[in-house]
Amino acid sequence: MTSYPKSTPLRDEAYRRLVAALPCMACGIVGYTQAAHPNTGKGLSMKADDRDCFPLCTVGGNDCHGGFDQRAMFSKAVRREIEPLWASHTRAKLRAMSAHDAGMRKIVEKAIGL
Numbered sequence: 001m002t003s004y005p006k007s008t009p010l011r012d013e014a015y016r017r018l019v020a021a022l023p024c025m026a027c028g029i030v031g032y033t034q035a036a037h038p039n040t041g042k043g044l045s046m047k048a049d050d051r052d053c054f055p056l057c058t059v060g061g062n063d064c065h066g067g068f069d070q071r072a073m074f075s076k077a078v079r080r081e082i083e084p085l086w087a088s089h090t091r092a093k094l095r096a097m098s099a100h101d102a103g104m105r106k107i108v109e110k111a112i113g114l
Helices: 015-018 064-069 076-098 102-112
Strands: 035-036 054-057
Touching: 015 035, 015 076, 015 102, 035 064, 054 064, 054 076, 064 076, 076 102
Parallel strands: none
Antiparallel strands: 035 054
């Protein structure tokens, strides 16, 4: 059996907190989001990278995070298309917001660059 090195995914709590502060990507609700990791590309002890997170809510009837993870919201094929788009949109939004906040800029620059 051949062994392949695993890449080390970024783990950055400060970055995840910035993601979680954004409105939900699915429904737009503010104040109830978490940093959701993509489901594509993980498994077999492989963790998803924090740079690929996007905000999804966990509130009441919406629970977009739960719906997304449990395949109730989108099919697997659609999720594979949406995840990189939402992650890219999240990174772009954080880069733009960090232009006016030095503390935020430091976190974003460390995690994803400017």
